[in-house]
Each structure stands twice: as C-alpha cells, then as structure tokens.
Amino acid sequence: MKTLLYLCLVGFTATTVPLKHDEVNYPRFVKLSDNDDVMQTVDLEEQPDTTLLEDIYRNPDNNRYLLYTRDNPLAPQTLQINNTFGVFFSKFHAWKPTVVIAHGWLSDQNTEVNIALTDAILRKSNVNVIVMEWRRLALSSYVTAVTGVPAVGRRLGQFLEFLHRATGAPFESMHLIGYSLGAHLVGNAGRELGGRVARITGLDPAGPLWNLNSNRLRSSDGIYVEVIHTDGGVLGQGIGSAIADADFFPNGGVSQPGCLTSFCHHKRAWELFASSVTYDHFLGRECSSMLQVSLNICHGKIFKMGNGDIRKRGSGLYRLNTGRRYPF
Incomplete structure (x- = not known):
C-alpha cells in the first residue's frame, strides 16, 4: 500500500508542478507571503x-470545514465529510446559499482574510459561510x-458533494472564494464537481509555479468564474493574465494606490472584494x-466587480480605478 501511495504521489507531483522553464516570468528565488508583510524567500x-x-x-481530512452563520458569527461549528448526523444538528441550512472561503499560503483559521470576508458576507446576506x-x-x-493544492481542492469538492447529497443544498447556490493559492484550490474543487457551482471568485490567484500549470483556476471550473488581479507585475505574487470568464484589473492590476510592498498589492484583492460585498x-x-488595461483607455460596457450576487454572469477584461483607503 505504501508503495502504491508513493507511486501515486510521484505521478501527481509530476503533473502538478511544471518544469522550471515554464516559469519564464520568475527567477529561481522570489519573495512571497500571503499572510505576513515580512516576505519569505522562496x-x-x-x-x-x-x-x-x-x-x-x-x-x-486533515483539513477543517468551519461553519459560520448569523446565529454563530464568531464561534464556528466544525463540519466533517460523511458525518450526516453532525450536519443535521449544526446551524447549516440547505435553503440558504453557501459561501466557501479558502485562505492562502502561511495561513490558518484566524488569518485576516477569513475574518474580514466572513464578517462582510454575513452582515450583507443570510448565508452559510x-x-x-x-x-x-x-x-x-x-x-x-503548490504541489498539494490540487488534491486538497478535490477533497473540498468531495465535501461539497457530500453536503449536496446529505442536505439537498444545490450547487447552483454555492459561491467559492479563494485568495492566492486558495484561488487555485477552489478552482480544483469546482472542477471536481464538474463546473456546477454557481460562482467562483479568485482573489489575486498565485502566480509563481502556476503560469502554465494545468491545475490552475480556469473559467470552466464554475458556471461563472471571476478574478480580481492586483499584483500581477513581473515579480508580483499574482497571475497577471486573464484566466477566468471575467477578469478585473483594478488600477491596471500591477500595483495599488496606497501600497508600497508586493504583499500590500497582493492582499488588496481581498480588501477590495470585502468592500464590494458591503x-x-x-x-x-x-x-x-x-494594452488598453495598462494604458487605462477602456471604453466598453460597464460591469460590476466583486459583490456577493450568486446569479452574477459576464465575461471580458475590465479596468477600474480605486482610492487608497477603505472603502476604496
């Protein structure tokens, strides 16, 4: 059994991490962080x-699924895959939309993105978070x-399949939100479910080792897939190219007003999204x-960035300009 698992892992690793020559936009050593302004050398x-x-x-199942609702906005309940009894005696309600949040690298339950998005979403809507x-x-x-994200994402998809079977919660009322590496994670969850979830929002999906990675977030992972790009420069932490149905490039998508570091540019994606929900x-x-995005000379139709509309649909490249401070 151990040998079989090892062989599966080796094959999985080979298909997940692209060869280094695929990463034409990045040097070997880069500075990254999803949860700390002190950048890590990678x-x-x-x-x-x-x-x-x-x-x-x-x-x-090392991962945890922490349920927040308006009845328990601060003290989560832990849901477990295949534990139908636990779900039925929790505050999960299948008739409410379900919003899933996946954090990024070097993060956990208490990371700022989870707290800010959960608070904004529950203040705005009566949903399961x-x-x-x-x-x-x-x-x-x-x-x-990076190597493990696809497998963890697929397990999230299997957990949502369990919720669907156990409670009847429809995929058409599910919104998956992921920040940085978490964006690719929720993409793999949507792919596991055959692209049936209503909406996926990628918040500055991670760039290094993902440019030509077949497991990155893509438009077919959900019914509607939206990406907010905020740190897509040559040495930025996010993917700078369009990968979704609708790709938004606030302030050009490379640097953000009021920011002096790549970490600030990167996290501005979830800050903007939280503000858009409100x-x-x-x-x-x-x-x-x-080129029009970069030069700020776009003249096409208007389409709202972000928000929590589960029925949102659209496509294309979009530019907008924001302020330096919340609500931007």
Whole structure:
C-alpha cells in the first residue's frame, strides 16, 4: 500500500508542478507571503516535502470545514465529510446559499482574510459561510503547498458533494472564494464537481509555479468564474493574465494606490472584494486588450466587480480605478 501511495504521489507531483522553464516570468528565488508583510524567500526549484504530501494524500481530512452563520458569527461549528448526523444538528441550512472561503499560503483559521470576508458576507446576506482551513499544507514550503493544492481542492469538492447529497443544498447556490493559492484550490474543487457551482471568485490567484500549470483556476471550473488581479507585475505574487470568464484589473492590476510592498498589492484583492460585498460600488469598464488595461483607455460596457450576487454572469477584461483607503 505504501508503495502504491508513493507511486501515486510521484505521478501527481509530476503533473502538478511544471518544469522550471515554464516559469519564464520568475527567477529561481522570489519573495512571497500571503499572510505576513515580512516576505519569505522562496526557491521555486526546491524539491517538495514528499513525506508530508504522501500523508496528506493518504489522509485528506486533515483539513477543517468551519461553519459560520448569523446565529454563530464568531464561534464556528466544525463540519466533517460523511458525518450526516453532525450536519443535521449544526446551524447549516440547505435553503440558504453557501459561501466557501479558502485562505492562502502561511495561513490558518484566524488569518485576516477569513475574518474580514466572513464578517462582510454575513452582515450583507443570510448565508452559510464555510471557512476551509487547510493549515497543515499551507504552513509548509511554498513549493510543497503548490504541489498539494490540487488534491486538497478535490477533497473540498468531495465535501461539497457530500453536503449536496446529505442536505439537498444545490450547487447552483454555492459561491467559492479563494485568495492566492486558495484561488487555485477552489478552482480544483469546482472542477471536481464538474463546473456546477454557481460562482467562483479568485482573489489575486498565485502566480509563481502556476503560469502554465494545468491545475490552475480556469473559467470552466464554475458556471461563472471571476478574478480580481492586483499584483500581477513581473515579480508580483499574482497571475497577471486573464484566466477566468471575467477578469478585473483594478488600477491596471500591477500595483495599488496606497501600497508600497508586493504583499500590500497582493492582499488588496481581498480588501477590495470585502468592500464590494458591503457597498457593491466598483464599476469596471470593458477593455478590448491588455494594452488598453495598462494604458487605462477602456471604453466598453460597464460591469460590476466583486459583490456577493450568486446569479452574477459576464465575461471580458475590465479596468477600474480605486482610492487608497477603505472603502476604496
């Protein structure tokens, strides 16, 4: 059995992490962080921790699914896959829309993105919010985390399939939100479900080791897939190219007003989204090319960026300009 798991892991790793020549936009050593303004030096060519990955592959339920509702906005209940009894005696209600939040690298349950988005969403809408904590993998090296994201994402998809079977909660009322590495994670969850979830929002999806990675977030992962790009420069932490149905590039998508660091540019994606949930005030202007995005000369139709509308649909490239401070 151990040999079989190892062979599966080796094959999985080979298809998940692209060869280094695919990463044409990044040097070998880069500065990254999803949860700390102190940037970490990452070697994009290091070998992943196969011992940790093998254990995660063998025990996929190391992750936690933390349920918040308006009845328990601060004290979550833990849901478990295949524990129907636990779900029925929780505050989960199938008739409410379900919003899933997946954090990024070096993060856990208490990371700022989880707290801010959960608060904004529950203040605006009476929904189930499920924070997926995948800290065991997220606190490993960046290359190891990248390698394991697809498997963890698929397990999230299987958990949502369980909720659907156990409670009747429809995929058409599910919204998956992921920040940085979490964006690719929820993409894989949507793919596991055949692209049936209503909406996926990627908040500055991670760039290094994902440019030509077949497991990255893509438009077919949900009925409607939206991405907010905020740190897509040459050495930015996010993917700078369009990968979704609708791709928004606030302030050009490379740097953000009021920010002096890549970490600030990167996290501005979830800050803008949280603000959009509350105020629904960001108006993107459609662009015909990335050159128009960069030059801020877009003259197409207007389409709102962000918000929590589960029925939202649209496509194209969009540019908008924001302020320096909340609500931007």
